[in-house]
Amino acid sequence: MVSETILSRSVLGIRYPLSRDPIFVEVTDPSKTIENILIETVTELEKAGKTHEAFQLQQTLADHFPFVKGQQYSKTHQIGVLPFQEKILEGETVYYTEVNFLKEHVGG
Amino acid sequence: MEFEISSHTKTVIKNLLIPEGKIRVFTSGIAFNAEPLVPYAKTRLPSKLKNNPSILSFLSYLFHLKPLMSFATLSNRLVSEIRQSLRNIEQKYGRQDLLANILSSFTLEQTTNLALAGIGISFSPNNECCWAIKEMESFIMEVYHPDEGTIGKWKFPPCTLGIPLFNPTELEFIVYVFDPMDYLHPFMVEAGAICMGSFSGSSSLQQIARLPDLCSKLIQLFSYAEQILVSGYRLEGEIEPAIGIFDPIFDKYRIFIK
Numbered sequence: 001m002v003s004e005t006i007l008s009r010s011v012l013g014i015r016y017p018l019s020r021d022p023i024f025v026e027v028t029d030p031s032k033t034i035e036n037i038l039i040e041t042v043t044e045l046e047k048a049g050k051t052h053e054a055f056q057l058q059q060t061l062a063d064h065f066p067f068v069k070g071q072q073y074s075k076t077h078q079i080g081v082l083p084f085q086e087k088i089l090e091g092e093t094v095y096y097t098e099v100n101f102l103k104e105h106v107g108g
Numbered sequence: 109m110e111f112e113i114s115s116h117t118k119t120v121i122k123n124l125l126i127p128e129g130k131i132r133v134f135t136s137g138i139a140f141n142a143e144p145l146v147p148y149a150k151t152r153l154p155s156k157l158k159n160n161p162s163i164l165s166f167l168s169y170l171f172h173l174k175p176l177m178s179f180a181t182l183s184n185r186l187v188s189e190i191r192q193s194l195r196n197i198e199q200k201y202g203r204q205d206l207l208a209n210i211l212s213s214f215t216l217e218q219t220t221n222l223a224l225a226g227i228g229i230s231f232s233p234n235n236e237c238c239w240a241i242k243e244m245e246s247f248i249m250e251v252y253h254p255d256e257g258t259i260g261k262w263k264f265p266p267c268t269l270g271i272p273l274f275n276p277t278e279l280e281f282i283v284y285v286f287d288p289m290d291y292l293h294p295f296m297v298e299a300g301a302i303c304m305g306s307f308s309g310s311s312s313l314q315q316i317a318r319l320p321d322l323c324s325k326l327i328q329l330f331s332y333a334e335q336i337l338v339s340g341y342r343l344e345g346e347i348e349p350a351i352g353i354f355d356p357i358f359d360k361y362r363i364f365i366k
Contacts, residue, residue: 015331017312017328021217022221067335069245069334070247070334070336070338071338072335072339098224100331102332103311104335104340105306105310106340106342106345106347107307107340107341108294108303108340108345108347
């Protein structure tokens with residue numbers, strides 16, 4: 001089920017192993033999949049001349065999986081199912097969640 | 109444990125931010141002293157004044173802005189004052205400036221980045237060591253069978269993860285459950301360390317070790333620890349958990365049985 005809170009201003013933070021800082025993406029359509037958002041982000045990074053970052057993110061997509069607070073999601077999950085949390089930013093309410101792209105590991 | 113900042117430090121910091129009897133204004137990366145000129149509420153503000161960068165209209169008064177120092181200089185003076193204060197605290201508690209060195213090794217961007225990732229740095233007087241700590245909310249671990257799908261769910265209580273920091277540049281790639289010390293989880297071993305399983309010795313660990321700064325290493329290491337605790341349990345595999353999830357000690361956390 002797609003969360004209703006995403007109808008307000010929602011921001012997705014994307015972290016991947018080689019990134020120093022997260023990439024912030026404003027989410028306007030909660031029905032888009034995580035993969036769609038990432039492909040669009042790669043395109044936007046390329047347009048902005050950040051080809052190195054675009055390449056790194058594209059490489060990450062190949063063998064990393066999205067995790068939110070340790071919980072694994074599929075790349076085909078819609079953005080709206082992610083657990084967005086309310087944050088107040090300069091007086092404005094923003095719904096934020098952070099997706100970490102990690103390789104899958106087993107404990108023990 | 110609570111640390112007391114000396115009254116001298118408090119006075120210096122207060123005077124830097126809110127000087128006695130004056131208004132301090134921060135704009136365009138510069139700190140200004142604002143001196144009130146005249147009330148202007150009943151008159152129209154002439155455009156000459158309106159466009160003058162050293163004139164500020166605020167609360168029906170005109171203020172004359174006198175540039176004092178750049179925001180960067182002000183920040184450096186504040187950091188230097190706080191660092192000195194931390195040194196005094198650490199000397200009092202027997203550990204030389206480790207916390208101050210670690211905190212001052214982060215840039216402003218890295219500090220923001222750590223805060224956004226929910227990571228804090230704390231000094232533990234018990235073992236005279238600094239810890240990077242991260243709160244972990246209550247989470248549900250779901251266990252799948254290759255043929256039968258989900259066969260059980262366990263809801264684990266919140267905990268605080270910790271990574272010991274013995275100096276600002278070196279990091280041991282071990283994540284502990286810092287609090288509670290007796291946290292119950294299939295991947296916990298003695299002394300509260302998390303068994304990181306396939307992560308230990310993996311290319312993921314090597315990749316983190318190669319990252320250029322401590323801040324990125326901490327963020328990645330905590331992310332992998334969370335991933336392993338929440339979704340790193342497999343029924344069959346080469347790696348055995350320290351305690352099997354079907355051990356009766358985990359029954360109190362079980363919320364779903366197939």
